[in-house]
Amino acid sequence: MTEGVVLVRRRVFEEVGRWESSIFLYHEGLDLAYRFWSAGYTGWYAAEIRMHHPVSSPARHPQFYRLASRNRISVAYCSLPRPLIPLYLAVWTAITLVRAVSGGGTRESLAGMREGWARRRDQVRRPMSWRTVGRLTRAARPPVI
Numbered sequence: 001m002t003e004g005v006v007l008v009r010r011r012v013f014e015e016v017g018r019w020e021s022s023i024f025l026y027h028e029g030l031d032l033a034y035r036f037w038s039a040g041y042t043g044w045y046a047a048e049i050r051m052h053h054p055v056s057s058p059a060r061h062p063q064f065y066r067l068a069s070r071n072r073i074s075v076a077y078c079s080l081p082r083p084l085i086p087l088y089l090a091v092w093t094a095i096t097l098v099r100a101v102s103g104g105g106t107r108e109s110l111a112g113m114r115e116g117w118a119r120r121r122d123q124v125r126r127p128m129s130w131r132t133v134g135r136l137t138r139a140a141r142p143p144v145i
Contacts (some may be wrong), residue, residue: 005051006032015039020078022123026064027071034079034143037136038128065105066112069096073116074123080143081127088144 006029016035023031033043076088093113100106128136128143136143 005049008036012036012039012041016041017124017126020074020123022119023071023074024067025071026068027075031071031075031079034075034128034132035126038079038126038132042139060103060105062105062108065100065108066115069109069112070116070119071112073113073120077116077120078123078125079128081130081133084133084144091144 016032016039019028020031036043072092073089076085076092080088096109097106100109133143
């Protein structure tokens with residue numbers, strides 16, 4: 001989900017635990033979406049609605065690489081069943097390294113991965129059920145990519 005524009009019933013937002021404060025700037029929407037699906041809800045993407053972002057450089061920056069990597073580990077640790085965590089992280093480590101070859105950010109991405117791994121046990125773990133993994137996969141949103 002695009003974290004910039006999200007409409008959610010307040011009751012559901014409260015039910016799933018609101019925004020996770022430790023996952024700020026990159027992947028907080030993924031974390032929230034996984035918790036919606038785990039609670040039995042789904043999302044609706046309104047592709048016809050356009051969101052406009054203030055003009056800024058589209059170039060990736062060191063903070064992006066670090067926080068995206070850190071938060072991806074947080075989401076995996078907090079949301080996925082234990083057997084899927086290594087698969088998810090292997091897929092995204094490979095994707096990150098391939099992207100880094102052409103776009104840079106290797107050092108920052110690795111720093112973010114170390115940070116995410118080091119702080120994982122300080123976070124609330126609410127792994128989704130295998131039933132939710134199946135629902136996500138059938139909806140073309142397998143939680144390992």
